[in-house]
Amino acid sequence: xxxxxxxxxxxxxxxxxxxxxxxxxxxxxxxxxxxxxxxxxxxxxxxxxxxxxxxxxxxxxxxxxxxxxxxxxxxxxxxxxxxxxxxxxxxxxxxxxxxxxxxxxxxxxxx
Numbered sequence: 052x053x054x055x056x057x058x059x060x061x062x063x064x065x066x067x068x069x070x071x072x073x074x075x076x077x078x079x080x081x082x083x084x085x086x087x088x089x090x091x092x093x094x095x096x097x098x099x100x101x102x103x104x105x106x107x108x109x110x111x112x113x114x115x116x117x118x119x120x121x122x123x124x125x126x127x128x129x130x131x132x133x134x135x136x137x138x139x140x141x142x143x144x145x146x147x148x149x150x151x152x153x154x155x156x157x158x159x160x161x162x
Contacts, residue, residue: 057083099114
């Protein structure tokens with residue numbers, strides 16, 4: 052899968068969100084990067100303050116969801132498997148934005 056196709060799969064995962072969830076991402080930027088320099092096996096990362104931990108003041112800047120192309124591509128044996136892992140990773144990181152911890156994400160099948 053080339054970079055443009057990978058980016059499109061990320062966009063497709065975001066497009067599948069229900070309106071209420073998509074509306075809650077109005078101050079979130081989703082970025083695809085090759086890999087995380089500190090943890091090259093990391094699939095995704097949420098950088099921000101979860102909605103459940105925010106006060107009444109608006110955040111200083113947008114939260115970020117990083118999706119790492121190389122580890123996702125390397126762990127999958129087929130295009131279909133890669134599409135599913137990208138979708139799960141996007142939903143996992145969105146879950147962190149909503150304040151879900153790893154245990155809850157695992158219960159939902161997004162771990």
